[in-house]
Amino acid sequence: MTLGVEHRPGPAEGPGSRTGVPAPLPAPGPAIELRGISKAFGPVQANKDIDLTVARGSIHGIVGENGAGKSTLMSILYGFYRPDAGTIRIGGREIAITDSQTAIRAGIGMVFQHFKLVPNFTVLENVILGAEDGPWLRRSLSRARGELQRLAADYDLQVDPDRPVETLSVGHQQRVEILKALYRQAEILILDEPTGVLTPAEADHLFRILGGLRDQGKTIVLITHKLREIMDITDTVSVMRRGEIVATMPTRDTSPEKLAEAMVGRKVLLDSGKTPAAPGPAVLDLRGLRMVDKDGVERLRGIDLTLRAGEILGLAGVSGNGQSALLEILGGYPEPGARVEGSLTLNGRPLPLTRTDAGARRDAGVGHIPEDRQAEGLIMDFAAWENTAFGYHDRARYGRGWLMDTGAMRAEAAAWMEQFDVRPRDPDLASRNFSGGNQQKLVVAREIENDPAVLLIGQPTRGVDIGAIEFIHRRIIALRDAGRAILLVSVELDEIMQLSDRIAVMFDGRIMGERLPGQTDAGELGLLMAGCDPATTRPQDGIPPEAAAPDRPAGQPSDAGPASPSPSKGII
Amino acid sequence: MDVATVIQILDSAVRLMTPLLLACLAGLFSERSGIFDIGLEGKMLMAAFASAAAAAVTGNVWIGLAAGVAGSLALSLIHGAASITFRGNQLISGVAINFLASGLTVLLGQTWFGLGGRTPALEGAARFAEWKLPFADRIAPVPVIGPLYSDVLSGHTPLVYAALLAVPATWWLLYRTRFGLRLRAVGENPASVDTAGVSVTRLRWTAIAITGLLTGLAGAYLATGLSAGFVKEMSAGRGYIALAALIFANWRPWRALGATFLFGLMEAVANRFPNIDLGPFTVPSMFMNALPYILTVIILAGFIGRATPPRAGGEPYVKER
Numbered sequence: 001m002t003l004g005v006e007h008r009p010g011p012a013e014g015p016g017s018r019t020g021v022p023a024p025l026p027a028p029g030p031a032i033e034l035r036g037i038s039k040a041f042g043p044v045q046a047n048k049d050i051d052l053t054v055a056r057g058s059i060h061g062i063v064g065e066n067g068a069g070k071s072t073l074m075s076i077l078y079g080f081y082r083p084d085a086g087t088i089r090i091g092g093r094e095i096a097i098t099d100s101q102t103a104i105r106a107g108i109g110m111v112f113q114h115f116k117l118v119p120n121f122t123v124l125e126n127v128i129l130g131a132e133d134g135p136w137l138r139r140s141l142s143r144a145r146g147e148l149q150r151l152a153a154d155y156d157l158q159v160d161p162d163r164p165v166e167t168l169s170v171g172h173q174q175r176v177e178i179l180k181a182l183y184r185q186a187e188i189l190i191l192d193e194p195t196g197v198l199t200p201a202e203a204d205h206l207f208r209i210l211g212g213l214r215d216q217g218k219t220i221v222l223i224t225h226k227l228r229e230i231m232d233i234t235d236t237v238s239v240m241r242r243g244e245i246v247a248t249m250p251t252r253d254t255s256p257e258k259l260a261e262a263m264v265g266r267k268v269l270l271d272s273g274k275t276p277a278a279p280g281p282a283v284l285d286l287r288g289l290r291m292v293d294k295d296g297v298e299r300l301r302g303i304d305l306t307l308r309a310g311e312i313l314g315l316a317g318v319s320g321n322g323q324s325a326l327l328e329i330l331g332g333y334p335e336p337g338a339r340v341e342g343s344l345t346l347n348g349r350p351l352p353l354t355r356t357d358a359g360a361r362r363d364a365g366v367g368h369i370p371e372d373r374q375a376e377g378l379i380m381d382f383a384a385w386e387n388t389a390f391g392y393h394d395r396a397r398y399g400r401g402w403l404m405d406t407g408a409m410r411a412e413a414a415a416w417m418e419q420f421d422v423r424p425r426d427p428d429l430a431s432r433n434f435s436g437g438n439q440q441k442l443v444v445a446r447e448i449e450n451d452p453a454v455l456l457i458g459q460p461t462r463g464v465d466i467g468a469i470e471f472i473h474r475r476i477i478a479l480r481d482a483g484r485a486i487l488l489v490s491v492e493l494d495e496i497m498q499l500s501d502r503i504a505v506m507f508d509g510r511i512m513g514e515r516l517p518g519q520t521d522a523g524e525l526g527l528l529m530a531g532c533d534p535a536t537t538r539p540q541d542g543i544p545p546e547a548a549a550p551d552r553p554a555g556q557p558s559d560a561g562p563a564s565p566s567p568s569k570g571i572i
Numbered sequence: 573m574d575v576a577t578v579i580q581i582l583d584s585a586v587r588l589m590t591p592l593l594l595a596c597l598a599g600l601f602s603e604r605s606g607i608f609d610i611g612l613e614g615k616m617l618m619a620a621f622a623s624a625a626a627a628a629v630t631g632n633v634w635i636g637l638a639a640g641v642a643g644s645l646a647l648s649l650i651h652g653a654a655s656i657t658f659r660g661n662q663l664i665s666g667v668a669i670n671f672l673a674s675g676l677t678v679l680l681g682q683t684w685f686g687l688g689g690r691t692p693a694l695e696g697a698a699r700f701a702e703w704k705l706p707f708a709d710r711i712a713p714v715p716v717i718g719p720l721y722s723d724v725l726s727g728h729t730p731l732v733y734a735a736l737l738a739v740p741a742t743w744w745l746l747y748r749t750r751f752g753l754r755l756r757a758v759g760e761n762p763a764s765v766d767t768a769g770v771s772v773t774r775l776r777w778t779a780i781a782i783t784g785l786l787t788g789l790a791g792a793y794l795a796t797g798l799s800a801g802f803v804k805e806m807s808a809g810r811g812y813i814a815l816a817a818l819i820f821a822n823w824r825p826w827r828a829l830g831a832t833f834l835f836g837l838m839e840a841v842a843n844r845f846p847n848i849d850l851g852p853f854t855v856p857s858m859f860m861n862a863l864p865y866i867l868t869v870i871i872l873a874g875f876i877g878r879a880t881p882p883r884a885g886g887e888p889y890v891k892e893r
Contacts, residue, residue, distance in 0.1 A: 078767075080891065101769030116764040118757045119883065129757050130768025132750040140750070180768075 029092040031056040031219035037086035046072040048243040059220045061230040064240030065465035067435050070223045074190050078110045079103040109181020113193040115173050119166035123159050123176050127183050151182050155212050171202030190221045207233045225465050227256040264467045274477050277501035280309030283485040284454045285345045294337030299325045301509040307485035314500025315489045322509040323489045327458045331368040332361035362391050367452030371459045377443040378431045385413035385427035388446045416445040437468030454485045507531040581840045582724045589836030591790040593735045595814035596828045597742050598786035605779030606759040606884040610666030613811025614673030619644040619791025621677035624691040624802035627698040633796050641788030648784030656776045659888035678804050691802040700729035700797045729797040742825040759882030762889040772889045816868035819879050835864045
């Protein structure tokens with residue numbers, strides 16, 4: 001099947017396991033069959049005449065940009081929305097899914113992007129919630145305890161049943177969600193952007209779990225916009241664009257480039273077209289930065305960094321190794337109660353590390369695209385034009401005497417939205433009504449267009465769709481070419497490799513080492529990210545297997561099983 | 573201060589604790605389900621009036637009790653409709669209920685009885701009788717335990733014992749039953765309950781109904797147990813003190829008993845010794861009356877322990893993808 005051709009569903013799309021071992025088929029017929037599903041919200045056609053067949057015992061990927069209608073389709077399957085038209089067959093039987101209870105009874109389990117867990121409940125309580133055996137809890141709890149032990153053994157899903165879920169890592173919380181579905185005897189598991197919140201190591205473990213479930217005959221639908229995940233784990237993939245399924249094909253017959261093109265509807269330059277850097281003099285210089293947080297934990301243990309004009313310094317590392325604290329301190333707002341020492345200079349003039357704020361930093365010429373656009377980058381209930389002016393609202397161009405010139409702010413917001421292709425192009429729309437990619441574009445536009453001497457960037461493309469990623473990357477490079485110094489912090493190693501002119505790796509509050517992108521590879525960076533110095537630990541015969549993939553840092557359980565292939569192509 | 577005074581104060585503390593405890597548990601059910609209920613005060617007042625009015629007319633305190641519960645449930649219905657079904661602001665709805673009760677009780681009282689908003693004084697079967705617990709007379713001579721049992725614990729109206737029994741009952745319901753698990757979950761993260769295929773709306777309505785029942789008991793006790801008839805504004809801020817006790821108790825039933833007893837004790841001491849003379853200066857009775865609020869502010873400021881309210885409290889649940 002070729003791309004761009006209208007998809008004709010056929011029962012021939014078999015499980016086609018990547019390993020060549022056919023998955024067991026307990027009964028013939030597909031697990032899910034959707035015919036002509038349509039759903040409109042007012043004038044917006046979220047799903048249009050969707051035909052989809054998911055084979056039993058397979059992993060079926062659904063890719064598409066944000067707003068392509070993936071989540072709406074899955075919400076229809078889980079009974080959150082009633083379709084306007086079309087039929088749903090589960091296991092060959094036509095059913096009307098009117099609410100979540102019907103979906104659960106039909107054997108559908110859903111793992112949402114934002115977990116639906118009760119934070120202060122134990123794992124066990126979360127698992128039985130809504131699936132209790134009777135009015136008294138004792139019996140349900142003891143049965144669930146035994147059942148969880150069995151599931152843990154069968155599917156590599158170990159979680160301590162008596163821990164409150166709020167004390168678990170995000171990866172473990174996700175396991176609880178999967179356990180919830182399996183406890184309800186789900187045969188079909190739908191995962192919505194499951195790796196968006198996971199570290200690479202956690203994502204790897206998740207994929208092993210999903211592989212195991214598939215091999216036991218479960219059907220898995222994986223919604224994602226990360227093409228590498230599709231290539232790594234799925235058997236079949238469907239591409240959605242603007243509410244329609246535009247292609248369905250066996251994964252082995254496609255490539256990331258072809259998928260990207262089908263998603264966006266045009267050729268996507270996965271290569272950002274970067275020319276070699278022409279680094280100028282040092283702009284920002286950080287010496288001996290230490291930070292002890294209010295609980296007395298040393299989070300940064302002596303960091304030296306130099307940012308040079310016209311250069312992107314990529315800071316790689318598994319999330320939680322001090323990158324956030326570093327960005328906050330450089331951005332002028334260290335964590336409350338933290339003790340900070342060290343020295344910071346901008347163009348030779350000292351900048352204070354504490355007792356300052358983000359506004360003073362911006363006045364000094366340090367722009368900041370924060371890691372969490374919703375919590376730090378934007379005020380979600382405020383209009384786009386207010387958000388694009390924030391942080392710079394006291395600039396002369398926004399003022400008229402002591403009054404704020406809202407007309408100027410609006411006009412500038414409108415111009416930037418045009419330039420950055422923010423959709424919809426409505427400066428008066430509240431920020432929360434934009435998709436993630438467009439929200440990020442608002443933040444990026446504000447910080448880049450104010451032309452900072454230094455730009456701090458945290459996770460610029462987290463939860464952003466592929467078209468917007470391409471755009472944001474190009475703007476970052478353009479800013480570098482204009483001679484600005486850029487610090488890029490990202491947990492996506494591919495992004496670091498693709499954009500950086502110099503790569504520093506952070507581990508446990510320290511810089512483990514610096515490399516040049518042309519002279520290193522994912523394996524070496526992965527070792528640094530895991531806290532090993534390759535110069536001393538690399539054995540004669542190559543990289544040890546447990547550190548071979550960049551996605552396998554410290555803290556990875558040793559019983560993790562065989563590594564899944566981890567290509568380090570320049571793909572999202 | 574002799575033993576008799578201590579026993580008297582403790583006995584009075586149990587009486588004064590009862591409406592606070594019932595209202596506090598009522599608030600616990602509501603807030604644990606994620607519905608803030610600042611209207612406890614108004615519901616108590618309405619229940620007090622309805623029970624006193626019905627008891628005065630019929631001469632039967634049990635009919636009065638039923639009327640009180642009905643009055644309180646009616647206001648719960650308004651709160652539920654506003655905050656659950658129509659997803660309105662829970663604080664505004666609660667404040668409205670307080671105003672409504674405050675005005676309606678006086679208006680109806682004046683219209684029906686013409687006593688300036690009061691109900692006729694209740695006598696005999698129109699009031700709750702005091703129950704003597706078994707063996708109260710025989711245990712009485714035993715030192716310490718005797719007076720505590722026969723004077724402090726025994727000799728109260730049935731609603732006092734109902735309030736005391738409501739504590740373990742609430743604990744058991746909350747932590748040992750399916751309903752309790754779901755109730756606690758819906759106040760923390762309603763989406764988790766919804767995606768598990770359980771109705772958020774129905775759970776919250778159930779919780780609100782239990783709240784109405786318990787505030788009904790609290791109000792009826794005020795008018796037919798603690799006093800003999802309804803007077804204007806007789807709840808006198810007890811609904812707010814109950815909310816303070818709920819925060820003090822960190823939304824847990826046994827701690828609610830402790831908190832409301834402490835507050836009841838403070839009120840009893842303030843009643844017995846209006847001004848405490850400490851030699852160089854005198855502690856005015858107003859200070860004792862204000863103490864529950866002062867303690868609550870200290871708790872909220874995080875000086876003693878930490879208050880962790882239900883996370884979804886105050887937020888109407890809107891289903892999203």
